[in-house]
Amino acid sequence: MVGMPRVDRRTVLRAVAGAALTAGCSTGTQAPFGPTGIPTLEPSVPRTSARQPSGPSDPQASQDARKLLAWLTGLPQRDAKRVVSGQQIGPEARADYDRMFVGLARRTGHRPALIGVSYDGYWKDGIVPVLIDHWRSGGVVAMDLHLPNPFLAKVDPEAYRIDSAVSKPDLTALLADAKPSDARTRWRTNLDKLADVFEELSDAGVTVIFRPLHEANGLWFWWGHDMKTQNSASKELYRDIHDHMTKTRKLHNILWGFAPAKPWNAPRMKYYPGDDMIDIMGPTIYENTIRFGLRDQTDDISDMLAAARPMALLELGSIEPYDGSWDTAGIIETIRTRYPFLTMFNCWRSWPGVKMSLVDVSNADKLMNDPWIVSAENIDWRT
Numbered sequence: 001m002v003g004m005p006r007v008d009r010r011t012v013l014r015a016v017a018g019a020a021l022t023a024g025c026s027t028g029t030q031a032p033f034g035p036t037g038i039p040t041l042e043p044s045v046p047r048t049s050a051r052q053p054s055g056p057s058d059p060q061a062s063q064d065a066r067k068l069l070a071w072l073t074g075l076p077q078r079d080a081k082r083v084v085s086g087q088q089i090g091p092e093a094r095a096d097y098d099r100m101f102v103g104l105a106r107r108t109g110h111r112p113a114l115i116g117v118s119y120d121g122y123w124k125d126g127i128v129p130v131l132i133d134h135w136r137s138g139g140v141v142a143m144d145l146h147l148p149n150p151f152l153a154k155v156d157p158e159a160y161r162i163d164s165a166v167s168k169p170d171l172t173a174l175l176a177d178a179k180p181s182d183a184r185t186r187w188r189t190n191l192d193k194l195a196d197v198f199e200e201l202s203d204a205g206v207t208v209i210f211r212p213l214h215e216a217n218g219l220w221f222w223w224g225h226d227m228k229t230q231n232s233a234s235k236e237l238y239r240d241i242h243d244h245m246t247k248t249r250k251l252h253n254i255l256w257g258f259a260p261a262k263p264w265n266a267p268r269m270k271y272y273p274g275d276d277m278i279d280i281m282g283p284t285i286y287e288n289t290i291r292f293g294l295r296d297q298t299d300d301i302s303d304m305l306a307a308a309r310p311m312a313l314l315e316l317g318s319i320e321p322y323d324g325s326w327d328t329a330g331i332i333e334t335i336r337t338r339y340p341f342l343t344m345f346n347c348w349r350s351w352p353g354v355k356m357s358l359v360d361v362s363n364a365d366k367l368m369n370d371p372w373i374v375s376a377e378n379i380d381w382r383t
Helices: 006-023 063-077 093-108 127-136 182-203 234-248 329-338 364-368
Strands: 086-088 114-119 140-145 208-211 254-258 284-286 311-317 342-347
Touching (some): 063 254, 086 093, 182 234, 234 254, 329 364
Parallel strands (some): 086 114, 284 311, 311 342
């Protein structure tokens, strides 16, 4: 999600999901519930030593990137302070921070530990300083990618979305070794602009949890699953982005996240780019009570757990009603009782007519003061 008209996107998204389920599209294999009603979450693929990462996917990752990843990996073994709280902000970064972070602290005594932002190529100058300030105060920074469709000649900041019924573009045309084209030129130019942002953050010592091409198993983005071919080159494009940042631009301040949507249209792991590319699993969930499954299906995510990476909800929000009644105390309670392996959550932000930011919804004080919560005031990954 990004920008103002997100409610429209979620309405479309749910309609697409419903159509896919009605049409019998693949939603992945679901495992049964166990005898206690808790979902079966043991990996169906064994966690072999070959899948246990020895460090970040970037062999030259910075010391801070390595330290942060090791800290996140160890959080589920703690008795307390084990789930990182997060909040997404918008393009009015300083005003959003004052309202959603400082304002939340006035209400609850705590700021979220993680700040999330969307990069769309049209950032205002004030966003990077806010990220740097939050990092220097001890916090964590996360970023997703909403670049416009490079296959369109007319630049449109909202053109990351696409009609789910039409065929998707051939993403291999954007790769570094693809033949020259206008689309490829637009894409590579945008990648270098993004790299410039990462470079500025690197110069300030900031490590970023980055989740490009998120929700690729859904139909609604230009880089996503193709309803007609039941395929996409999203996996190849992810690997190309990783190589461009780490090898071509030599940026080593990035931890790489894989962020699928629920399996409405394709299994979560269909476009997984590989263990050598991924540091953190960060699926998207929009529910009033966290669950990974669809409707009456179980919420088995054994295939994601088998990768043996830290698990986080790097995009979390509610569904209707959007009136501020979302009980966010349920976030940590559900994690504690059903999904204790989760290490982070990042709540999406409010927009006109929709209350979703932590500062705008119910029981945020109870959430932020729970002993399991890591806030900006008690985060300790640097110690």
